[in-house]
């Protein structure tokens with residue numbers, strides 16, 4: 001069965017899309033740790049990120065870099081933190097999180113709650129800052 005992220009890529013499940021290329025896709029995390037928490041994924045459904053080919057991983061990282069640059073100009077923060085966990089959804093993904101201190105990357109913290117409209121407003125801002 002297709003992963004929930006493949007279904008998002010295919011438009012079967014809605015998301016707050018940030019950007020896509022031939023091989024990569026970015027959208028807002030639905031349960032964000034911070035305002036503007038983005039997930040960056042390869043379109044090819046691979047569970048473990050280090051099972052991607054070197055070229056796929058390099059392309060994903062370059063794509064994440066572009067998205068992070070847009071996030072940094074949009075969301076007030078010191079920098080964009082990056083982490084990979086992957087224990088919940090078996091489709092490789094990079095978390096990009098605006099951070100001001102190390103605790104902002106703590107996945108044990110309660111998640112933020114936004115309405116669909118609030119999430120879409122954040123997505124619009126990040127999208128419009130992509131160069």
Ligand code: AMP
Pocket residue numbers: 004013015028029030031032039084085086087088089090093
């Ligand atoms: P993990 O696999 O532990 O890295 O966590 C998966 C992440 O995917 C979590 O931060 C979830 O909030 C996020 N997530 C799960 N389903 C969706 C969805 N439908 N749209 C956006 N983010 C999602």
